[in-house]
Amino acid sequence: MKVTGDQALVKKINRSLVLHTIRKHSSTLSRARVSEMTGLNKATVSNLVAELCEQQLVTEVGPGKSSGGRKPLLLHFNAMAGTVIGIELRVKQLTAVLCDLGGNVLEERDHTLARHDLSYVLEAMKKVISNLMETAPDTPYGTVGIGVGVPGMVDENGIVLFAPNLGWEMVHLRQLLEEAFSVPVTIDNEANAGAQGELNFGAAKDVRHLLYISAGSGIGSGIIIGGELYKGARGYAGETGHMCIEADGRPCTCGSRGCWELYASEKTYDTAGTALPAHNTPELVRLASEGNEAARKQFAQMGKYLGIGVTNLINSFNPELIVIGGALSEARDWLAGPMQAVVAERTLPYHKQQLEITFSRLGSRGTMIGAGFAAVMHFLGHARVTL
């Protein structure tokens, strides 16, 4: 969004800078350190901190260690100033958490979805949200936002443009939820939310260039550049599940053929037939750990194709770190080997030297937590400048 510059904007930018600096290093920084880190004048920091204290977003937590002078007063990000709700919408399941502003999970809910038409899903969401809101502890700001991660493309207005696995098209989800709860709502692609989660609270803390692959009933990916979710690509970029990896492969519901997610997601179970002893990931993981050869073979095959797609993305984005998340991350023990082998074989040495591949640390909660975090960021504000 283009904005004109005035003092209010300057203040927004600096407030944001100070607040997020304190948030990221809660209880370890003094005003003086914040001034050094941000480059802002000490007086400016003092003023902004005073304001943030009044707003109860920051508190003074007590003196720190002196290094030969007056003891610093350490500043604490008051995560309990408010709560947010983070929701992950999956094809057959709705999961939700109540978090504080620091991403700590306070409550968790789980709801099986029998159908996925809009009215049914919306009712289920409303029920879960109401329930979580009621259980929310008493905080200065109360529940300040709702974040939702959706398996599909989302535009900047919170409209679900297209979610093939749900059969949704042009759903004004943000508007619907905001009308119901009178609280700001952020809608994100499920993979983008997961990437945010891992970046801020999980396996990818402080990574600059991250590629997050969400492999579950489909495949999506969230791209972090320079430590931030690439916003312009909201909803569009990262829809990599329909990357074609076999020119004349199987037809896909997307209209194309040979899409990645036909070979490396849970969709493979549909075409695997009776040779496969189970058709869902948790069961297959159990079988594989018991030594079942068919299950292991299935995962090995999926790992190979996962690696092929990951290689494409490495060659395109050259990230520092790749995190594999989503339901399939539970099969890491059987996927990792074959995947890494393919990646090692197919990428240039140039890429390999600085690349690491890991699995999600937040596990199945990553998307919810990331979605909630988007709501936190919306509440706290996040102004910044590009020159």
Next chain:
Amino acid sequence: MKVTGDQALVKKINRSLVLHTIRKHSSTLSRARVSEMTGLNKATVSNLVAELCEQQLVTEVGPGKSSGGRKPLLLHFNAMAGTVIGIELRVKQLTAVLCDLGGNVLEERDHTLARHDLSYVLEAMKKVISNLMETAPDTPYGTVGIGVGVPGMVDENGIVLFAPNLGWEMVHLRQLLEEAFSVPVTIDNEANAGAQGELNFGAAKDVRHLLYISAGSGIGSGIIIGGELYKGARGYAGETGHMCIEADGRPCTCGSRGCWELYASEKTYDTAGTALPAHNTPELVRLASEGNEAARKQFAQMGKYLGIGVTNLINSFNPELIVIGGALSEARDWLAGPMQAVVAERTLPYHKQQLEITFSRLGSRGTMIGAGFAAVMHFLGHARVTL
């Protein structure tokens, strides 16, 4: 007297806003209209315009039509305040233009490259640049920048990380040219430059979501989202030529297999053998237009694979417009049909309704002009805020 840091920022943002508003609507806007369009106060606009006039970047061009009051004084973006040089580096050729700040081509040069080792190419570039600088007309600012489009990955510091077709790795191109000419240099991926060119001066004016495919000796793509270049991990995104479209296809120099550009770029000529009557695009285009079946068949095949890759990108980015540029765009008559057929067959109806595919309007000059435009933007400055 002293300019405090952050008020300077506000000014930078607003100056940029005013300047680019005038640039994009040169000779049609008055101060009052600019004030309306930007949301800035009339006084602010007046001050900034006065400053821009002093800097000779803007001039008053005369009165416009009155609508019942004082006549507006129309403002003109002074494209002749300076010149830039835009260069496209291809595998066997170096092309360059001298442009004014409005992207108008003043001079054009062409240089065949016998080899492509760095020292040889650098000498050639220096010769061409010197020559163009000498012919540059006398302008207030002179030649204010050099922009280069390179067939490879470029990082934010103007370092060519990797250009397989040139055999370059970690070339500090920006530094080398800045040292030689003492003028700011911008280095861009060739496809990104082309996308910028078409977006600002060509077939994609004012398009918000654009996908530019540069098909020549390889394939690259430039992605514009929300009217801005999606740089991905700083120059990496868009390296789509190595998107795998055949999981077990031919091995590629990139380390992977079945890469898109093995099937849809001029690289196909290498493996086509003697059945193909020629092994370069201009010759094949000539033959095809004379009715040569082998040439037409070759293009049809390439068109099909081009369509497969384009479909992947459509499903990922959902652009409004796709522009095919690069050397292969000269074969549009034989590529377009087969490509469109594949796209029509493989994309969802949802995408098709708002999608258009065209070929480059700037033709072979797109990349140069786009590269030059990057230098213009660097000179003019482009500060903005995201909230």
Next chain:
DNA sequence: AAACTTTGTTTAACCAATATACAAAGTCAA
């Protein structure tokens, strides 16, 4: 010719950041 419109400038006020000085609260060495 008087009333109205639109354009562009002038003026005074505002406000956030800054440099600087200063107060507060500590350490350290003799």
Next chain:
DNA sequence: TTGACTTTGTATATTGGTTAAACAAAGTTT
């Protein structure tokens, strides 16, 4: 214990850019 030194955090005056409002300039309309 004292005095010199450090570091933290606050108070004050200054600065520069935006803004609202009044005003001047230059039209059109009736």
